[in-house]
Amino acid sequence: MDLVTVKGLSKRYGGIVALSEATFSARAGEVHALLGENGAGKSTFIQILSGAVQHDGGSILVDGQDYRPAHPDAAQALGIAAVFQELSLIPDLSVEQNIWFRHEPRTWLGTVNRTEMRRKTLTLLNKYNFPALRPDQELRRLTLAERQIVEIAKGLAKDPRILILDEATSALPAREAEWLLKLTRQLAGEGRLVIFISHRMAEVRAIADRLTIFRNGSTVAAHEANAVSDDKIVTQMIGRHLDRLYPERIATATDRIALKVKNFSSGSRLSGVDFALREGEVLGVGGLQGHGQRELFQALFGATRASGTIELWGKPASIGNPRQALTGKDGIALVPEDRRGQGLLLTKSVRENLTLSVIKRFTENGLLSRQKEAALVKEMVDFLRIKAGTPEQLAGTLSGGNQQKVIFGKMLLTEARVLLLYDPTRGVDVGTKGEIFQLMRDLAAKGYAILFHSSDMPELVHVADRVLVMRNGRIAATLEGDHISEEEILRAAMLETRAA
Amino acid sequence: MSAEHPTEMAQRPAETKPTKPAIDWRGRLLDRAPFLVACLMLALIVGIYGSLQSGVFTLDEINLDTAAAMTLMLAATGQTIVLLRGGIDLSIGGMISLGTVIAATRFTDDPSTTALWTLVILVLGFLIGALNGLLISLLKLQPFLVTLATWSVLNGVAMIILPTDGGSIPGWWVGFASAQFIGLTSPVWMLLALIVFWWWFRATRIGITIQASGSNEKSAFLSGVSITRVNVVTYGLSGLFAAGAALFLVTQTGAGSPTIGKDYILPSVAAAVIGGVSLFGGRGHLAGTLIGAFVLTLIGNLVFVLHVSSYWQPVASGVILLLSVLASSVAEKAARNRVQ
């Protein structure tokens, strides 16, 4: 008997269809994986299941009963808990306060019973073999990985029949990810249903009993895990052949050095890197997450303090803040990873966003020229094929891919020829991903120098001309030509340092 | 094995405990830096005051000073709850004025009438505060503007009831402030009651939820908190304490005033900030606020004893406020640099 049955589920946001005619069924005691690209509808689906969002049409049956929670509390009361990627933790509370938030054991005075709470915390952490966590530690002191683990504990504290894990391993290091995978099997063994979203085939293979594949807002297939091949899964996820995603790699690098970096350090994570980026080159930066990649990009752009030397096009450059980075043709531009927090003004128009960094370019005698501005906007909208009704449309209403294009456009207008792209295809639909990769190659052919980081290794392998592998804040290896492969990157990233 | 796994945790050997020290003393110290700075300031002020004036370290002095500070303390208690929530309540100015005005025109020597009107004032305070909370939540408006508007409305109502300072407060009500029990006057007992209240309140679910909502409203919402309910309770309590402040204030002034409330709005925020309550929400303790209130009140005594013009008092308050904020800002930056 199925624990959960979903039929014809649909949800729209204004004019955008997030889900249509989704179907799903899963049993108790099962680990069920949800697969699909970003934007395929998985997140909306689990938001509906967890009560965070209400569906428009279709039906959900839990235990044969109609299920339509008005609020996550209602869902939790019925035994359904979710652990989202967007953490719901409170920075100023302690680990155990977070785990039991709103469900704290109480004394007769109405106050929290601290001893009981500690006992329950330790029982929970021990029962499921949690990695080391100190219950009394303030959450804001924890790393992202530790917070993810607390979020998982928080979900388990509710003793759910159905636990939803949304890309819970993405923030976890190898050992803890293993632990989590074992945990899902333990939970399934206890008779619970675990719904598990992941991009990682290896993980899905390790734990899933069944899987459901989402594409373009709908469910396209459901399989027993051991009855379907990886290729079939990928094809059903993407809907087209993988190869066409990446553009042909043409050698466009010249001998001219665009960016030379020596002994570059920043904070505790970037410990001294040396490298040179050539004109016309797409230089990839890889390695395991958290080894200084983000710090490198932010520091090169001047967003954080750094020491060491930078030379742009042969001339020494001193970049203390982004304003000093964006100096025109000899400048350096960054497309940051955090679209909403660092890249775009969501409540402002596409036009205002595009032209924000280059106001000088359409100023005449101290006053702004609407016509010149419109010309610049048109140039970028056409070049990048930004899909917006009019340039006055608010940036917040665009899709992720188009938002990314606006940020690209903003940086391209500065005419800086050294581009730093940090995870430019994250949260971007497959179609736009392809466009972005082609754009990178086109720009390189025009003489741009691109430093490019992706958390997705295949992207690095297929797009970059060379790859710098970072480990512990330094460059562990530089891979070229045939040496660029996932295995080589991994090996350099994880083993002891080889000659760079 | 996939390459995307970060290694922040993998660097720790699996079989031993985390390499961080058992108790992060430096971290804890830095966290409490603003509070400690406030304690230091208070000690300094009391020290200077005590060296220049005799009879400072006596029970009498404590009684007097607590009475002088109590109105601000009550107002600041409500404000502390609001600040913890990450908001601000400007309407307490209006509520305090309104409270004094109702008391001055309705209190009589008859205890039951006075008791009734006391109840009315307190309930009114809570309800208006709750209304603030509702407006903020349901209309999705900023606390600054909503409470600015309600302040104006309350102020106006106070002026209509009693256009100029006046009215009368029964003598026995005024006498409440000097009534003693075991050598300590009622304000001192009220102070102790406030501390007990806070200790209890912060350990309740609603207290934790209010703090959580101020710490990260989004996370609280995702955790299923009803933000509307939290706002109603938060601002309702603030209004309640403002009403309490008014009721105490009239024991000091013996009259009602439609304009007196505005003198307590910004000082209530200042007292909290001096005491280490964060303007961004999620952090702070009443102990700090109470110390801040003492600091602000005692500056007046100090100025008097130093024989300088009383006009230096606002200057000193402003400077102390700035120093305190700079101290917290430095401490916060240091704390942030240690994490991640």
Place this chain on the structure above:
Amino acid sequence: MSAFLVRNRLIVLAYAGMVVLLLVTALFSPGFLSVSNMRSTVVLAAFVGIVALGQTFVIIGGGIDLSVPWVLNSAAIVMALLCSGQDLPLVWVMPLLLAAGAFIGLINGIGVAQFGVPPIIMTLATNVILQGLILVLTGGSPTPSAPALIQFLSVGRIGGFPVIALIWLALTLVATLLLSKAAFGRHLYALGTSATVAEFSGVPTARTTILTYVISGLTAAFAGMLLTGYSGQAYLGMGDAYLFTSIAAVAIGGASILGGSGHYLGTVAGAMVLTILTGLLPALNLSSGALLIVYGAVILLTVSIGSETFAGLGGKLRRKEG
């Protein structure tokens, strides 16, 4: 044209509200729409408008200036003291005090931008410190009357138009240019929307923030001197009412208190609305207490409208990706 109206609908609404209010007042108070009455209304509104000019810039940038009462008052008092009723000293006194106002703004701005002091606290502190310093300076005793020249600027007319209205008009033009037609305006709107994004886009965030407070200090000081001319005297506490009214004018004019949106043209309507209300109530035989109640209600009403129109947008923006 209609697109323009839609985009600036809050400002349009503010002006519509103003017109409605004028007509309503005219109904209850037949002489209200007379030339002389409209003239004095505009003059009174000008003072609010000038103080609110600086406040507008600060609020759009995401801050708030609580120091206007005593910057205003300080400039008024020091001017009266230095001029002792003579016109000639104004030549150097006026620029000096404007510079002093700008300097206070600079201090506020540096505190906020460089030291990270929350605007409420920084400007509150400077307000209170200035208050103390001026009180110490004057010892609470009255100051000499205002020079005749300043009185002329505040009360006098050129060709039938009040001089101060012309000043206000000129300032409105300057503010509009700065906000709509200058790089500073774009930087300011970006900064007020998201300081982080502005920083990452190369906007000079610290400089922009500091400038807004400098402007606010300037306008508050200027208003203080003009107000002294208007009432003939500088007195203690003359700036207090302008804190509430400057913020209210900005809010009624459609600006978001969080920053990133709004325009001085809206503030102008806001200043007019507040001033007309002050004239309406005596006509309705209501007391000053009632005026305060109406002020509060008007603010609530106007910000609710502004918020509702954004509520739908907020819903769209809150949609998560994927």
